């Protein structure tokens with residue numbers, strides 16, 4: 329996926345993203361970190377085609393079976409339908425395509441629920457699940473149609489620290505298995521370092537690329553990776569780039 333000098337100005341004149349340039353390899357895990365309001369969510373909306381670009385382009389290298397299988401999206405809140413079971417929530421994208429599609433996709437939905445440790449909860453309702461389990465349902469739903477690109481907008485932001493760590497490890501497992509291209513938005517430097525091949529550090533609004541940091545930590549990574557000196561060095565570097573970018577624009 330190539331972001332070629334992407335600029336987004338909203339109709340009210342706000343420039344949310346300015347000249348964002350990045351080449352994301354197929355199967356790469358890229359995180360975007362930056363201060364609040366620097367245009368991270370806007371980037372995702374541009375990728376999803378929910379907002380038109382003002383200038384520049386976003387192009388895909390990989391081919392998908394169809395357009396709808398190109399991207400899967402995980403939000404900060406899992407956005408589950410309270411009156412549907414867990415299984416039906418995962419199958420929402422199929423149900424929208426008709427009953428036959430729903431039937432065809434049910435085995436895959438059950439397989440994803442099992443992979444995320446929710447096999448026994450398929451017939452339950454969202455209110456019976458913890459926050460972390462609800463977010464797993466959101467992840468299963470995003471993976472249902474095997475998207476080429478997984479977009480994640482602070483998916484663990486609303487969770488407590490332990491659940492967050494667990495889901496981070498689960499996401500690493502899932503990614504190691506089939507190496508989707510992931511664009512992951514987060515406020516957490518350590519989450520970004522632990523997960524990513526590269527971390528894009530953005531400046532305060534209008535969001536520009538302040539630095540792109542290669543995360544050359546060996547994989548598979550574990551929570552112990554966080555206590556290595558190399559991890560500390562990378563996290564400190566990203567912190568200093570963020571601080572410098574804030575001082576320059578302040």
Ligand SMILES: Nc1ncnc2c1ncn2[C@@H]1O[C@H](COP(=O)(O)OP(=O)(O)OP(=O)(O)O)[C@@H](O)[C@H]1O
Nearest residue numbers: 338340342344363364365366367368369370371533
């Ligand atoms: N529809 C819109 N119309 C006008 N301005 C907008 C619109 N959506 C976002 N903005 C502005 O664009 C800027 C970037 O917003 P965006 O939500 O992309 O930032 P963010 O980095 O995701 O923020 P946060 O980390 O707080 O979620 C902000 O100043 C925001 O107020």
